[in-house]
Amino acid sequence: MTGDSEKHSYLRQVDKSPAPYFYIKTSLEYEGRGLETDSLQLKHVIMQSMTEVFGQVGASDTVDVLKLSASGEALLRVPSRSFVKLWGALTLFGKYNGLPCVFRVQQVSSSLMSLSCNSRTWDIPAMS
Amino acid sequence: MAAFADLHVASTDQQVLQDVFQTAIKLGFDWLAVNTFLTDLKGKGKKGQQQNQICQPEPVELTDQTRQLLKVEGRKVRQISRLTALLDDTTNTHKLVSPEVQAFDLLAVQPTNEAAFKLACCTLEVDIIVLNMTEKLSFYIKRPLVNLAIERGMHFEILYSPAVRDSTFRQNTISNALQLTSVCKGKNVIVSSGCEKAIELRGPYDLSNLGLLFGLSSPQSKNAVSKNCRAVLKHAEARKMMKSVVGVVKSSQLSPGDQWILDSKRPLSALPQTTQEIEQPPAKKGKT
Numbered sequence: 001m002t003g004d005s006e007k008h009s010y011l012r013q014v015d016k017s018p019a020p021y022f023y024i025k026t027s028l029e030y031e032g033r034g035l036e037t038d039s040l041q042l043k044h045v046i047m048q049s050m051t052e053v054f055g056q057v058g059a060s061d062t063v064d065v066l067k068l069s070a071s072g073e074a075l076l077r078v079p080s081r082s083f084v085k086l087w088g089a090l091t092l093f094g095k096y097n098g099l100p101c102v103f104r105v106q107q108v109s110s111s112l113m114s115l116s117c118n119s120r121t122w123d124i125p126a127m128s
Numbered sequence: 129m130a131a132f133a134d135l136h137v138a139s140t141d142q143q144v145l146q147d148v149f150q151t152a153i154k155l156g157f158d159w160l161a162v163n164t165f166l167t168d169l170k171g172k173g174k175k176g177q178q179q180n181q182i183c184q185p186e187p188v189e190l191t192d193q194t195r196q197l198l199k200v201e202g203r204k205v206r207q208i209s210r211l212t213a214l215l216d217d218t219t220n221t222h223k224l225v226s227p228e229v230q231a232f233d234l235l236a237v238q239p240t241n242e243a244a245f246k247l248a249c250c251t252l253e254v255d256i257i258v259l260n261m262t263e264k265l266s267f268y269i270k271r272p273l274v275n276l277a278i279e280r281g282m283h284f285e286i287l288y289s290p291a292v293r294d295s296t297f298r299q300n301t302i303s304n305a306l307q308l309t310s311v312c313k314g315k316n317v318i319v320s321s322g323c324e325k326a327i328e329l330r331g332p333y334d335l336s337n338l339g340l341l342f343g344l345s346s347p348q349s350k351n352a353v354s355k356n357c358r359a360v361l362k363h364a365e366a367r368k369m370m371k372s373v374v375g376v377v378k379s380s381q382l383s384p385g386d387q388w389i390l391d392s393k394r395p396l397s398a399l400p401q402t403t404q405e406i407e408q409p410p411a412k413k414g415k416t
Contacts, residue, residue, distance in 0.1 A: 031327045052295065088341045091334040094292035100327045105334055120156075 019110035022083040023066075024076040026090065031100040039068045046076070046086075049093035049103075054085055061085075066112075073106065075115065083108075131158035132332035133357035135210065135234065135256070136287060136320035139164050142188065144325065150194045151326040153205055156333075159357060161208035161234055162188060163322075168214065185209030185232055208361070210234035212258060215244040221252060234364050236285070242267035249277040255364045256318070258285045261304040262297040269311045278316045281363045283356055284308055286342060287322035288330065302341065309343035317344065318360060319352040 028037055028045065037045070043065050050059035061082040066075040078086045090103040109115050134157045137148055145162065152160055164185065187207055190198075198205060211232040213224065223229060224237075236256035239245040245267060248257050257277060259265060277284075286305045290297040309317060319339055323329050330338070332353050339349020379390055 029327075031325075053298070084337060084340050087334070087337045091330050091338050092288075092291055092298060094328065100325070102327050102330075105331065108333075 019080050021077050021110070022080050023109050023112050023115055024078065024083075024087065024090075024105060025107040025115050026074055026076065026103050026105045027072045028074070029072075029102050029104055030096075031102075037068070037072070039065050039074075042068060042074055045093075045096055046090070048096070049089045050086065053089045053092055058082075058085055075112075077112075080110070130354040130358040132156055132354050133159035133161075133361075134320050134329075134353075135159070135161040135208070135318060135357055135360060136163050136212075136285065136322045137161065138322060138324045140324055145188045146191050146194070147326045148323060148329065149188055149190060149205075150197070151329050153194055153197055153203075155329060155331040157205075158203060159206050159208060159361070161210040161320075163210045163212055163236075164232070166211060166213040168216075184228070208233045210236060212236040212238055212256075215239040215248060216241070218243050218247045221247065224252065224254065230368070234360065235367075240266070245269075246273055249273040249280075249282070253367055254282065255360050255367065256283050256285050258287070259304065259308070261286065261301045262290045262294075263300060265304055265307070269308060271311050274312045278312060281316075281359070281366075283316045283318050283360050283363075284312060286317060286319050286352075288319060288335070288338060289321045289323040289328040292328050292330075305342040314344045314348040316356060316359075317342075317348070317352050318356045319349070320357075 028042060043063070046063050046065075047059060050063070061079050063086060064077040066077050068074045076086070087105065087108065090105060093103055094100060107115050107118050107120075134152055137145070137152070137160055139145070139162050149160060162185065190205075209232045211229060211234070213229075213236070215221070215237045224235065229235065234256065235254040236258050237244075237248045237252060237254050238258040238260060239248045240260065245257075245259075248254065250273070259269075274284075286301070286308070288301070291301040292298075319335050319342070321329055335353045336346070336350040339352050340346060342349070344352060382390065
């Protein structure tokens with residue numbers, strides 16, 4: 001490599017093993033109201049939804065709330081073996097403390113990087 | 129890929145429906161069917177008894193906010209009317225061919241016992257068979273009957289919104305869905321909401337994951353919200369044409385989107401102006 005290209009060189013990593021974790025970007029919405037969750041409560045709600053559908057054995061895998069932004073979007077990390085279970089549990093969750101609520105899943109991915117942008121909600125500036 | 133469809137939105141008052149439609153469009157559904165539920169197929173009773181009235185389908189007016197959504201995304205949303213009839217016994221099924229029932233785009237039946245299920249699978253001209261999955265089924269779903277229904281192009285529906293509402297319903301829905309998908313091997317299954325409120329709706333990608341819990345494979349569960357729904361609509365279209373391969377439409381009734389078919393059939397000399405433009409450059413003369 002010449003000195004010039006060395007300045008811009010980057011490390012390319014290809015990992016062909018199965019993904020250890022899956023990441024879910026989601027937000028919890030209550031009916032007719034905004035969201036008022038802190039990360040502790042959110043974690044509690046998620047664990048409750050898992051135990052409701054799959055019981056204690058099914059909910060034994062840890063779900064991490066990596067980030068909870070002010071807009072209510074949460075980033076979850078889950079081992080890939082229980083990814084389908086978690087997503088299914090979030091889908092079937094409909095009530096918390098008697099209040100109707102819903103998890104709207106925006107994006108799922110096996111790599112955290114690809115959650116940085118979402119082509120489905122991409123707004124073409126010329127069209128709006 | 130076929131567009132996403134939700135073929136069962138319960139018919140409630142207009143305002144709730146508008147709310148449901150807005151949420152559904154935001155979530156990415158392109159085909160939405162509003163369902164009218166008929167608890168009894170009985171026609172005119174003996175003198176004095178009132179007749180079961182079937183109200184005709186009404187389109188849902190979209191709110192300005194919803195239209196704004198469509199403008200930005202450049203999508204086309206289609207509304208479909210649908211009728212579901214409860215099938216308690218095997219009598220009165222002749223009502224299904226009456227003009228007021230045929231006015232609906234989609235026809236579905238919900239058999240409650242084995243005889244009705246057999247009738248629906250073997251003879252009835254309907255598009256969808258719904259089973260009440262919130263309770264334990266009172267009969268076994270038999271493979272020969274299901275295979276026959278699949279051969280006739282009918283689809284089986286799984287409703288997920290009761291599963292969101294209540295935990296007992298959820299348990300029954302999952303067990304019945306597993307039973308159904310093991311019998312029909314995941315073929316000809318559609319997943320739709322049956323929702324009464326917007327909060328019970330789930331996105332199409334959520335549903336294609338939920339299908340995995342219902343015992344479908346991942347392509348099957350994706351088809352359950354897209355391709356199979358399209359097949360249901362085509363089946364309904366074909367049902368209205370009776371037995372035929374080719375349909376005939378009057379040229380005056382052709383939709384504006386299909387006008388090009390007429391133009392392509394005319395001789396070139398009959399086409400206005402544009403032919404001259406084509407003939408002007410010498411290189412293209414041989415081609416025309």
